[in-house]
Amino acid sequence: MxxxxxxxxxxxxxxxxxxxxxxxxxxxxxxxxxxxxxxxxxxxxxxxxxxADDSKVRLLGSSNNAKQLTTETIREIFFMRLSTWPDGTPIHVFVLPDNHPLHIRFAKEILGVYPFQLRSAWDRLVFSGTGVSPTTVESEEEMRARIESTPGSIGYTDTISGDH
Amino acid sequence: MRSVNFDVIFGKAAPMILCSLLTLLMPTGVAALEWLDGKVQVHGFAGQGATYTDHNQVFGSSHDVSLDFREMGLTTSVKPLPNLLISAQGLYRDAGGSDTQGVRLDFAQADYSHAFLDSALVIGVRGGRVKLPFGLYNDTRDVLWTRPTVLLPQSIYFDTLALRQGMLSGDGGALYGRYTHGEHRYGLEFLTFETQDNTGGVAAFWTGIPSVKTAAQGNFGGRPAFIGRTFYEWMGGRVKLLFSIVDIERDFHSSNAIYQNGNTKITFPLFSAQYNAEKWSLTAEYGWIDSQRSGYSPSLQNFPTWKQNTSENFYMQGEYRFTPDFSAVLRYDVLHLNREDRDGREMSQMTGGMVAPHRFYARDLTAGVRWEFARNFLLAVDYHYVNGTAWLNEKDNPTLNNPGTSSHFSLFTTMLSFRF
Missing domain, CATH: 1.20.5 (Single alpha-helices involved in coiled-coils or other helix-helix interfaces)
Incomplete structure (x- = not known):
């Protein structure tokens, strides 16, 4: 056929x-x-x-240090390339896990980079001995608590939950 | 430095012990260990590889799937002062005939830096046993997490050649500076170090004589080696441009009648470029190794490429991230041991045909995937289709120079890695 x-x-x-x-x-x-x-x-x-509409990612610091930072300085801090505040006190950086929605937004909206770039930079610092990694916390609540109790620390939050 | 061969201690059980250790750790989701507000950090990684080739061998007897590929490291960092970082890494690595050194001190260094100009400028100094800053990947190439594939592009980051051990770290000091201006970052590192002449097959590379073992035949001296690396970054690393250069000169003092005194000069410039978008990255590196040798043995003076040679080393690579945890990579990697003789014919003729032309080039088409299937667990698999055997090593391939040796081969390599 x-x-x-x-x-x-x-x-x-x-x-x-x-x-x-x-x-x-x-x-x-x-x-x-x-x-x-x-x-x-x-x-x-x-x-x-x-x-969900109004929340905005912003920096959260334990002192006034975190205010009035330029984008470049914030980026240097979260890429773990600066170890002290201008007054000489140590910087302690807190972050959420790589796949946490707030971490992704913070990386993109505040730092202007992608989370994989941060991770790659931290791994290189740690395993070449030229730097340390930030402290990873598991939740926004833990982030706020650790920042409150750690002098010289910096992290991030979104505006509404941060105002509670 | 004392070496311990773990294979002697654990025998063939080593891969199994490592794998079960990895499985045991899996549900715990261990994070980096920290004490004293992060002033002390401990990190680590452990990876077990498997390698298969259809012809020729890579990392052991890969015809029958070789498990002789392991890397484990433990890193400690201490910050006694905010600007002072002391760090050390112990490394255990085993990779077939190309790395049998076992446990080694990878780095042990002190780093002091200071920020100026409202934190826009950082200047620092580093000393001890330091990692050699070269290209995009050299600083951390023993950690699967920082490599795009199980096997890095072999034209630049030799893994099967015994020379690799000498490329990783050295005893010396570095000065560095970084400057940030708006979306632009610039940096410069300058390192001077003592080469590890008695590590791996470094002596064979300096002399250009494959069988040479310096301990019995003489020793190397001369000025320290230099490495310079400068970079430019735009938009936090969206664009990265680097230029690195290694400059080495060694004087050989013979202690027996077989060899004369000799001198070797090596220069290796490398250009690197990378573009990082959200879903994909493009990377390329291009360089050449310029070597000049004199002395050692009268019989070698007849080989023009032994006396003076320039190679060609480059690759192009594309990565695509399907999800944050799953990505694929495609790469074309080329090594020409002599850039004026890309098909190796003249080099082969110079040896009277004793060494086949395919020993002088290697062109490797690689496709790979990476999957972070659980937090801190990574599985990477690559397939390489390789034409040419320039980067294969003779310990794993004793008949490599025979005319009957296959010039083409397929290579599957996979690694499971855990880090904290």
Missing amino acids: QRSSSGWFIENAAKVRLIAESSQAFFLVLLSLRRAVVLSAVMLLPAMALQ
């Missing part, structure tokens, strides 16, 4: 159209489902939605 090539083409074009149409319909359903979920989330949890 042999089919002409044009016949084959028409038959398959029809199949392709069918697949395209049905997948389009599927995506439309998905999209409306997503809208419904988002809407209900917004209605049910207005406070949380507001927080």
